[in-house]
Amino acid sequence: MSEHNEAAISATTPDAGQTGFRPASVAAVPLAVIADALGVAAPDASRDRGVTGITLNSRAVEAGDLYMALPGASRHGADFVPQAVEAGAVAVVTDDAGARQLALAGEQPVPVLIVQEPRTAVGRLAALIYRSQPADSGFPTLFGVTGTNGKTTTTYFINSLLRALGKKPGLIGTIEIVAGGEPIPSLLTTPESTDVHALLALMRERGLDAASMEVSSHAISYHRVDGVMFDVAGFTNLTQDHLDLHGSMDEYFRTKAELFTAGRARHAVVTVDDDWGRKLADTADIPVTTLATKPLDGGSGNADWNVASITARGLGSEFELRHVGGRTLRVHTGLPGDFNVANAALATVMVLTSGVDENALQAALDSHDPFTVAVPGRMQLVSAEPASVVDFAHNPDALSRALEAVRSPLEGSRVIVVFGATGQRDQGKRPTMGAIAARLADIVIVSDDDPHDEDAAAIRAEVLQGAHAARDSENLNSEIIESYPRDAAIKLAVDMATSKDTILIAGRGHEVWQEVKGVNLALDDRVELRAALTSKGFSVSADQRIES
Numbered sequence: 032m033s034e035h036n037e038a039a040i041s042a043t044t045p046d047a048g049q050t051g052f053r054p055a056s057v058a059a060v061p062l063a064v065i066a067d068a069l070g071v072a073a074p075d076a077s078r079d080r081g082v083t084g085i086t087l088n089s090r091a092v093e094a095g096d097l098y099m100a101l102p103g104a105s106r107h108g109a110d111f112v113p114q115a116v117e118a119g120a121v122a123v124v125t126d127d128a129g130a131r132q133l134a135l136a137g138e139q140p141v142p143v144l145i146v147q148e149p150r151t152a153v154g155r156l157a158a159l160i161y162r163s164q165p166a167d168s169g170f171p172t173l174f175g176v177t178g179t180n181g182k183t184t185t186t187y188f189i190n191s192l193l194r195a196l197g198k199k200p201g202l203i204g205t206i207e208i209v210a211g212g213e214p215i216p217s218l219l220t221t222p223e224s225t226d227v228h229a230l231l232a233l234m235r236e237r238g239l240d241a242a243s244m245e246v247s248s249h250a251i252s253y254h255r256v257d258g259v260m261f262d263v264a265g266f267t268n269l270t271q272d273h274l275d276l277h278g279s280m281d282e283y284f285r286t287k288a289e290l291f292t293a294g295r296a297r298h299a300v301v302t303v304d305d306d307w308g309r310k311l312a313d314t315a316d317i318p319v320t321t322l323a324t325k326p327l328d329g330g331s332g333n334a335d336w337n338v339a340s341i342t343a344r345g346l347g348s349e350f351e352l353r354h355v356g357g358r359t360l361r362v363h364t365g366l367p368g369d370f371n372v373a374n375a376a377l378a379t380v381m382v383l384t385s386g387v388d389e390n391a392l393q394a395a396l397d398s399h400d401p402f403t404v405a406v407p408g409r410m411q412l413v414s415a416e417p418a419s420v421v422d423f424a425h426n427p428d429a430l431s432r433a434l435e436a437v438r439s440p441l442e443g444s445r446v447i448v449v450f451g452a453t454g455q456r457d458q459g460k461r462p463t464m465g466a467i468a469a470r471l472a473d474i475v476i477v478s479d480d481d482p483h484d485e486d487a488a489a490i491r492a493e494v495l496q497g498a499h500a501a502r503d504s505e506n507l508n509s510e511i512i513e514s515y516p517r518d519a520a521i522k523l524a525v526d527m528a529t530s531k532d533t534i535l536i537a538g539r540g541h542e543v544w545q546e547v548k549g550v551n552l553a554l555d556d557r558v559e560l561r562a563a564l565t566s567k568g569f570s571v572s573a574d575q576r577i578e579s
Contacts (some may be wrong), residue, residue, distance in 0.1 A: 052210070052222070053093070054232040057083040060160050062122055062142065065097065068159055069124070069146050077142040080121050085160050085225050087153065094119030097160065099153055099225075100129045109133050116141055124149050124156070154257025157228035164258070169235040171201065172385055173260070174243040177251075177290050178267025178302075180429045181374045184366070185267060186243040187406045188378035193241050195399035196387060201234045201242035203227065206407050206541050211237035221250030224257050231259075241385075248286045256295070264296035264317075265381045267373070269307035270428035284310070291315035300381045302373060303334055322380050324373035336380050338372060346412075347403065348372050352379060360393055365403030366410050368436030375402040408540025410436065413557055414564050414571045416530040421556045423540030425453065425480070427463045430537055434471035437533045445473035447524045450537040451517070452494050454485030461490065462497025469498040469509045472535075474527060476512045478520035480538045481546045487515065517545065518559045525563035536560055 059081025066073035083095035089111035098115035100108035109129035193200040202209040299319045301312040323334035341350040347365040364375040413419040424433040452461040468475040514520035536556045545554040
């Protein structure tokens with residue numbers, strides 16, 4: 032489940048969450064300690080009752096858990112207290128509405144603690160129960176990456192670089208969660224705070240010494256990273272997205288900026304290529320290292336670290352990171368696009384800021400090539416002829432960058448793009464994305480993303496309107512086609528392509544389900560693209576999976 036689908040899950044708060052994240056052993060915390068943390072009194076007979084876990088998901092309750100009965104979009108968590116108690120919950124925390132509901136149901140078999148806003152208490156209670164506060168011993172060095180685009184790739188780059196340095200890192204993000212065992216597919220960009228703190232405790236238990244985590248704006252708004260202290264927080268960029276949640280770019284920025292405060296992070300690395308990054312660097316109340324990733328005349332700039340001397344190397348780029356004090360790091364990424372230069376630069380500076388020796392860092396960059404790692408659904412190459420790429424680009428800036436990155440220098444080559452827009456999300460970006468496609472692609476095939484409960488044809492119409500308006504007003508030569516369902520659109524793109532062309536399937540990346548009217552339909556762009564190419568006799572690349 033992707034970040035741009037997060038609100039659908041978040042609306043089901045009482046049973047939202049993910050299981051399989053817990054440490055094997057947790058020392059019990061007396062209920063009296065939990066009550067004190069909430070500023071309420073525990074019943075005398077229950078003060079010594081031991082709590083060994085916490086969840087907001089009644090289906091995930093284990094013996095010894097504290098069940099957080101929170102209000103949801105359609106039902107209150109108090110509805111699920113009987114199931115939670117039957118599964119072994121030893122106490123319940125809820126609000127006034129939940130308490131009234133439980134009172135009407137009769138005397139409860141477990142103590143009920145009542146607070147005004149239980150959602151805001153979940154993170155700190157999870158940190159208390161799992162002993163994952165920054166002061167606790169064995170806490171992994173924690174890297175948090177936020178921004179509109181680039182979070183996933185940057186966290187994978189950090190993870191890969193940490194491995195090259197001999198570390199044992201974990202990973203928490205959009206695609207999967209890695210905590211020293213088999214990777215677990217993710218439901219949210221950032222899991223619920225109960226899962227985050229359990230994961231950190233699990234990583235400590237398994238001897239992991241570092242972790243990188245995507246931190247979405249939803250995660251901050253819905254308190255999923257409450258109680259977490261990041262050693263280094265990184266900022267990629269800020270462009271239009273999620274305005275259905277935040278309402279304006281200013282509010283979107285303010286939400287992201289919360290990560291860069293003394294209660295959430297110790298140090299920051301901020302990319303200052305746009306006005307939002309510069310504003311963040313000026314307003315953050317923690318130590319900030321600035322990074323400029325765009326080419327600069329003479330290789331100098333006013334950021335602490337500056338990208339310079341970018342040269343092509345295969346599909347990727349080689350470049351230098353130059354510090355204002357004169358130090359230089361040589362970096363390479365095998366992934367195409369200037370945005371992957373930015374992602375690699377940010378990962379490098381974040382790891383350096385965590386206290387890694389600079390000479391050891393350069394040795395790891397030279398000997399392991401950590402930024403040539405395959406990231407599922409992020410500029411993922413499925414075929415070389417025609418060049419066929421699947422990317423997660425689902426907002427205007429990301430789509431623009433992806434289309435620019437895949438443009439081939441071969442004479443007579445064309446760019447064919449298949450994309451759509453998500454239902455029930457930020458409608459304002461739909462015509463904008465259509466216009467971008469018309470400007471930057473030769474053949475634009477508008478199809479469906481995840482319509483959710485919206486009419487798919489109406490969504491396509493808004494995207495098409497933007498594409499046609501741009502083509503007509505700007506005298507563009509792009510061909511604009513409507514095709515659905517999405518697998519048919521992908522097949523059409525392959526049917527239209529020659530070996531010299533480039534096909535970009537944008538918007539869904541690694542996702543394997545398409546939600547239509549509440550039904551999840553199996554759909555993986557990579558699988559569909561691979562099948563279409565094979566049926567036309569084109570060779571396809573090996574089905575790569577990132578090393579975890």
